Amino acid sequence: MKRLFTSESVTEGHPDKLCDYISDSILDAYLEKDPFARVACETVAGKGQIFVTGEITSNAEVDIEKIVRDTIQEVGFDNSEIDMDYRTCQVLLNISKQSSDIALGVDKSLEQKAGAKEESEGAGDQGMMFGFATNETDEYMPMPIYLAHRLAKRLTQVRKENIIHYLRPDGKVQITVAYEKDVPIRIDTIVISTQHNSDITMDILKNDIIKHVIEPMIPQTLLDSHTKYYINPTGRFVIGGPLGDSGLTGRKIIVDTYGGYSRHGGGAFSGKDPTKVDRSAAYMARFIAKNIVANGFAKKCEIQLSYAIGVAKPVSIYVDTFGTGTIPDNEIIKKITRTFKLTPRGIIESLDLRRPIYRKTTNYGHFGKKDLPWERIIQLV
Numbered sequence: 001m002k003r004l005f006t007s008e009s010v011t012e013g014h015p016d017k018l019c020d021y022i023s024d025s026i027l028d029a030y031l032e033k034d035p036f037a038r039v040a041c042e043t044v045a046g047k048g049q050i051f052v053t054g055e056i057t058s059n060a061e062v063d064i065e066k067i068v069r070d071t072i073q074e075v076g077f078d079n080s081e082i083d084m085d086y087r088t089c090q091v092l093l094n095i096s097k098q099s100s101d102i103a104l105g106v107d108k109s110l111e112q113k114a115g116a117k118e119e120s121e122g123a124g125d126q127g128m129m130f131g132f133a134t135n136e137t138d139e140y141m142p143m144p145i146y147l148a149h150r151l152a153k154r155l156t157q158v159r160k161e162n163i164i165h166y167l168r169p170d171g172k173v174q175i176t177v178a179y180e181k182d183v184p185i186r187i188d189t190i191v192i193s194t195q196h197n198s199d200i201t202m203d204i205l206k207n208d209i210i211k212h213v214i215e216p217m218i219p220q221t222l223l224d225s226h227t228k229y230y231i232n233p234t235g236r237f238v239i240g241g242p243l244g245d246s247g248l249t250g251r252k253i254i255v256d257t258y259g260g261y262s263r264h265g266g267g268a269f270s271g272k273d274p275t276k277v278d279r280s281a282a283y284m285a286r287f288i289a290k291n292i293v294a295n296g297f298a299k300k301c302e303i304q305l306s307y308a309i310g311v312a313k314p315v316s317i318y319v320d321t322f323g324t325g326t327i328p329d330n331e332i333i334k335k336i337t338r339t340f341k342l343t344p345r346g347i348i349e350s351l352d353l354r355r356p357i358y359r360k361t362t363n364y365g366h367f368g369k370k371d372l373p374w375e376r377i378i379q380l381v
Contacts (some may be wrong), residue, residue, distance in 0.1 A: 007259025013169020015247025022044025023271030083241030145259025
């Protein structure tokens with residue numbers, strides 16, 4: 001049976017991604033000076049203003065306004081008439097410390113309060129987190145989101161390297177992949193919308209995007225005479241970034257994960273330190289799912305972990321191999337509990353998460369990047 005599946009990605013100049021990047025930049029700055037900093041940092045961007053709010057508990061001193069402006073400059077926003085200017089935008093801060101009620105459960109888990117000695121930290125919130133992996137690509141990611149990220153990253157690269165000199169930072173990509181018997185066989189549709197200077201024609205832009213962005217990134221074997229291309233389908237995209245649309249941390253959770261191919265627990269990642277299981281447990285769930293597939297126990301695998309605030313051990317572990325498992329799913333759960341540490345402390349220590357590594361996760365997906373600790377492959381017994 002043939003079917004179509006679509007995923008999207010966005011560039012680092014998309015207003016939501018700008019906010020994610022600012023939040024993760026602030027997080028990294030604190031973790032660089034204080035590995036035990038508690039950070040839950042949210043950013044809002046719009047019409048010449050950046051508003052940073054949230055809860056930060058740390059002994060470190062960080063110049064948040066400087067980080068905000070440096071990050072906006074790095075992304076490439078320097079024109080207040082069409083997006084934002086890092087030099088003149090207004091930066092507003094509203095930062096408080098972590099709630100003492102939340103700290104009660106994080107500092108000392110329910111298990112330790114009951115007399116257990118092995119665990120001291122509880123989960124920072126309740127919730128469920130999903131991890132996913134498939135053998136569709138070498139990165140163990142679904143083909144649609146894998147290709148969408150490649151195009152979005154390339155769109156930024158050709159702008160920053162001046163290969164296409166008239167592009168601006170904001171942009172979005174969408175890929176529709178045709179499947180037959182659960183195997184990707186071709187690209188049905190490519191949609192790219194990219195911010196540009198006003199003096200460029202659409203014909204030039206379309207030709208340059210196909211030549212310099214699509215052709216170098218998409219295998220020719222996946223393209224055919226029936227592949228549809230929509231390049232800036234509105235015909236104009238000059239005003240962009242926070243001037244064209246407001247931005248907010250945590251609004252691109254599907255872009256950040258599996259492009260809608262797998263379920264999502266609902267929690268965002270950026271701006272959160274690793275005691276927040278929204279982030280750390282989602283990374284662990286990906287680590288588990290990838291290793292289930294990489295070790296040959298399934299062709300694709302979805303993992304769900306769930307937690308209660310203040311409790312160290314997960315409330316539940318769920319596995320679905322979609323009928324592709326080489327061993328029963330309950331046997332896979334046994335391998336998971338033998339191999340992986342699933343408490344907040346266990347996750348942080350096994351993935352070494354108290355480091356300033358989060359800026360590199362912000363753009364073009366948190367998964368499928370080989371240099372991240374939850375992407376390494378280990379042997380399961």
